[in-house]
Amino acid sequence: MTTSAAEQLSTVSLYERLGGSTGIRRIVDGMVDAHLDNPAIKPRFTPYLDQPDRVEKIKQHYCTLFEELSNGPGAYDGRSMHETHRGMNIDETEYIAAMDDILETMKSLGHAEDTRKEIAAMLYALKDDIVRV
Structure with a gap:
């Protein structure tokens, strides 16, 4: 039995669709x-x-956060999103x-709309830990 193209694509992890560690680094540099x-x-x-080192x-x-969110090998070991953004008074705008910068960077790098939507959902899920904390 042959596997359809849609079935083959569904087995490709988000991490792989992002281009692995190298692709994620391109996204991060662009964003x-x-x-x-x-x-x-x-x-x-x-x-x-x-402060180039910073x-x-x-x-x-x-990069590590994106790897973890996409089920890649990286394990994010930084502070929580809430702790990192506490007191910054970031607004929704x-x-x-x-x-938008992240998603436009991904688009410019040729990432498919479904992959961008998946990342958008993940980013939106982090919003309450970042906005006005």
Whole structure:
């Protein structure tokens, strides 16, 4: 019995659809660049520009978080989303802007709409731990 293309695609993990660790790093690099161009959230990221080691550490946390969320090999060991964002007073507009940057970066890298929707759902599930905490 042959397997249909749809059945074959359904067995590909989200981690694999994101391109593994290398693909996730491309997404993270692109989203950070997008955040720095996005007037809604740029002020939150520009203070780190003169701290390349800090930026790299943040990117590594993002990569590991994406790996964990996509059932990849990475295990996120950073602070919880609530703890990380406590006191930052992030509003919903900023959160949606950050999500849009991630999803647009994924689109520009050629990720399929269903994969982007899956990531959007995961990101939206984190919202209550990040907005106004």
